[in-house]
Amino acid sequence: MSRLNRMLEKISHLLGRKPPERATCKQLRKLLKRLKHRQRELEKRCKYTHDAHERKRLEREIKVIREQRRKGVHLYRELRK
Amino acid sequence: MLRRLLLPVILVILAYGLWLSPEFKEISAGVAIFLFGMLSLEEGFKAFTGGRLEGLLRRSTDRLWKALGFGVVTTTLMQSSSLVSVITISFLSAGLLGLAQGIGIIYGANLGTTTGAWLVAGLGLKVKIAEYAMPMLVFGVILLLQRSKTLRGGGYVLAGLGFIFLGIHYMKDGFEGFRSAIDLAQYAVPGIQGVLIYTLLGILATVVMQSSHATLVLTLTALAAGQITYLNALGLAIGANVGTTITAVLGAIGANVEGRRLAAAHVLFNVVTGIVAIVFIQPFMVAVEHLARWIHLPAGDYTLRLALFHTLFNLVGIALMLPFTERLVCWLERLFRVRRPAVVRARYLHEAALEVPDAALAALRKEVVHLFEQAFGILAHGLNLHRETIISNFDLDRLVEAPPRLGDYDVEAHYDLRLKQLYSDIIDFASRLRTTLPEKRADELYQLRNAARGIVEAVKDVKHMRGNLVHYTSHENPYIRAEYNRLRAMLAKVLRELHRLLLEEDADVTFLSLDRLKVEIREMEKEQDERLEQLIRARRITSLMATSLMNDAGYAFDAAKALINSGQVLYRAEDEAEDEAERALQLEKDEIDRLAGRGGTP
Numbered sequence: 001m002s003r004l005n006r007m008l009e010k011i012s013h014l015l016g017r018k019p020p021e022r023a024t025c026k027q028l029r030k031l032l033k034r035l036k037h038r039q040r041e042l043e044k045r046c047k048y049t050h051d052a053h054e055r056k057r058l059e060r061e062i063k064v065i066r067e068q069r070r071k072g073v074h075l076y077r078e079l080r081k
Numbered sequence: 082m083l084r085r086l087l088l089p090v091i092l093v094i095l096a097y098g099l100w101l102s103p104e105f106k107e108i109s110a111g112v113a114i115f116l117f118g119m120l121s122l123e124e125g126f127k128a129f130t131g132g133r134l135e136g137l138l139r140r141s142t143d144r145l146w147k148a149l150g151f152g153v154v155t156t157t158l159m160q161s162s163s164l165v166s167v168i169t170i171s172f173l174s175a176g177l178l179g180l181a182q183g184i185g186i187i188y189g190a191n192l193g194t195t196t197g198a199w200l201v202a203g204l205g206l207k208v209k210i211a212e213y214a215m216p217m218l219v220f221g222v223i224l225l226l227q228r229s230k231t232l233r234g235g236g237y238v239l240a241g242l243g244f245i246f247l248g249i250h251y252m253k254d255g256f257e258g259f260r261s262a263i264d265l266a267q268y269a270v271p272g273i274q275g276v277l278i279y280t281l282l283g284i285l286a287t288v289v290m291q292s293s294h295a296t297l298v299l300t301l302t303a304l305a306a307g308q309i310t311y312l313n314a315l316g317l318a319i320g321a322n323v324g325t326t327i328t329a330v331l332g333a334i335g336a337n338v339e340g341r342r343l344a345a346a347h348v349l350f351n352v353v354t355g356i357v358a359i360v361f362i363q364p365f366m367v368a369v370e371h372l373a374r375w376i377h378l379p380a381g382d383y384t385l386r387l388a389l390f391h392t393l394f395n396l397v398g399i400a401l402m403l404p405f406t407e408r409l410v411c412w413l414e415r416l417f418r419v420r421r422p423a424v425v426r427a428r429y430l431h432e433a434a435l436e437v438p439d440a441a442l443a444a445l446r447k448e449v450v451h452l453f454e455q456a457f458g459i460l461a462h463g464l465n466l467h468r469e470t471i472i473s474n475f476d477l478d479r480l481v482e483a484p485p486r487l488g489d490y491d492v493e494a495h496y497d498l499r500l501k502q503l504y505s506d507i508i509d510f511a512s513r514l515r516t517t518l519p520e521k522r523a524d525e526l527y528q529l530r531n532a533a534r535g536i537v538e539a540v541k542d543v544k545h546m547r548g549n550l551v552h553y554t555s556h557e558n559p560y561i562r563a564e565y566n567r568l569r570a571m572l573a574k575v576l577r578e579l580h581r582l583l584l585e586e587d588a589d590v591t592f593l594s595l596d597r598l599k600v601e602i603r604e605m606e607k608e609q610d611e612r613l614e615q616l617i618r619a620r621r622i623t624s625l626m627a628t629s630l631m632n633d634a635g636y637a638f639d640a641a642k643a644l645i646n647s648g649q650v651l652y653r654a655e656d657e658a659e660d661e662a663e664r665a666l667q668l669e670k671d672e673i674d675r676l677a678g679r680g681g682t683p
């Protein structure tokens with residue numbers, strides 16, 4: 001990497017930009033937390049919903065989030081290693 | 082006519098001068114070598130930074146003070162305000178920067194460029210600069226011949242610096258030679274009259290050479306050789322500062338209205354600063370003298386005092402203009418208005434954006450989002466729904482049951498008016514960009530082009546199904562009506578989700594929400610197949626209705642998938658790492674199929 005590029009990298013680091021992998025790991029954790037929160041919220045809503053159509057929609061969303069979280073946890077563990 | 086005559090006149094005058102005086106020949110050669118060095122330096126920085134400068138620009142200009150700092154630092158590092166202003170214009174044209182931030186960068190670049198005078202006055206004229214030029218040229222040219230882009234960029238920078246040093250050396254020698262032959266200082270004009278005349282000369286020289294650096298170096302070397310007076314040199318420095326705006330004006334010719342606004346701000350800033358410097362030339366000279374004593378500049382060293390004056394009047398200009406930046410933005414927005422053509426054309430794709438790959442790709446992305454914005458209205462009306470209905474929070478499954486009102490909507494005509502030219506502009510820009518884009522970014526370009534194609538194909542799909550859709554949504558048979566309404570609701574949901582994702586700023590929708598939509602569509606496809614069989618078996622719909630429904634369902638599902646795929650390409654989270662994380666969690670096709678109960682690996 002050229003000196004200028006290294007310098008630009010340092011400047012961008014000073015301006016608040018972290019190295020890509022560390023940043024992704026942190027973002028992934030944040031994203032997983034957000035998804036977990038969303039899943040809990042949907043599960044709560046699903047529990048009190050009597051409308052079959054709405055219930056089906058919520059269940060579908062929960063199912064998708066669960067799958068995304070499963071994938072995310074796996075990836076997070078890989079990155080941590 | 083005048084423009085055509087200008088070049089031959091300049092060439093004849095130069096030829097006469099070169100024939101007449103060997104000193105003039107040396108100075109002119111010095112200027113030519115210096116300018117060539119500047120070009121080489123710019124070329125080197127373009128290749129050298131490989132998109133990092135653009136990335137930095139995008140991240141570090143969200144506040145006016147940051148933009149100002151960015152302008153100062155980058156121009157100081159690269160010694161080229163032209164390169165910084167051209168990149169700024171291209172980013173502004175691409176809609177990646179606000180006008181206020183762009184103006185901040187230009188203010189900063191004006192201050193950053195004054196460091197050049199300090200370097201030349203402090204080092205260039207004091208040490209034997211040509212001795213450094215030779216090894217730089219040798220190493221620079223060797224690096225230039227390398228395959229690696231970074232090494233080649235480094236070669237350009239090194240050779241550029243070598244040529245610049247060599248140019249300064251020739252200019253210095255030329256003026257030294259002049260001293261023994263004639264004394265140019267006898268043509269000095271005293272007082273304010275002299276400042277005015279030399280300011281005009283400075284503007285003229287900078288416009289001709291398109292480099293304020295060259296004018297300043299010429300001024301400094303002449304001043305060091307005692308060929309011009311200090312007061313006249315100040316006039317030349319002011320002129321160079323005003324004349325340098327020509328680069329921004331030329332850069333703005335290929336830019337959109339935003340670029341033109343920035344160029345106007347650049348001209349305004351430099352002209353106002355120049356007028357202030359001329360009007361208050363005496364107080365400025367006194368201030369320079371005080372400061373020179375304070376920072377222990379050698380007595381009688383007028384070259385360093387000229388550099389100090391250059392920095393000081395630019396600083397004063399920034400202090401004067403900075404508080405009025407917001408007002409300046411409003412005024413420029415009123416002065417240069419955006420005209421809306423009858424046929425929708427590209428908003429962000431301009432020649433200036435093509436200069437920088439990062440800016441060009443970002444401009445293309447924004448343009449494809451613009452294409453989606455246009456297609457959104459056509460698709461909504463094509464489905465016999467209003468845009469507002471889709472954007473609202475109402476239950477779409479119920480809304481589609483309301484009687485349709487847009488029976489005579491012509492999708493084809495609206496496609497011609499709002500999409501055709503825009504799509505052509507996108508394809509044209511993408512093709513031109515492909516020739517200049519580095520190989521590793523080509524994939525991004527193809528994806529964006531495919532996203533645009535997906536949107537256009539979705540419109541065509543809706544156009545194909547519209548005839549039957551209008552017919553069957555008002556049909557007396559409730560079964561066929563319900564089936565077509567389901568297709569309408571499904572497409573409307575896709576449009577609503579994409580609208581929130583791409584066009585609404587604080588919407589509670591993320592890239593990952595599209596996975597839910599994909600699962601829903603897969604489930605719908607499966608359910609629709611089953612329902613269709615039952616309807617035919619129970620003779621609820623005729624065979625004619627069934628074949629129409631089968632064809633139109635195909636169009637509708639294709640359109641939905643194409644739109645979602647385009648949405649996934651177009652979406653970008655604010656933070657690069659966040660975007661990467663979301664994309665990593667996106668579900669694959671077999672995972673979607675499994676969740677929708679259509680096979681796939683468990």
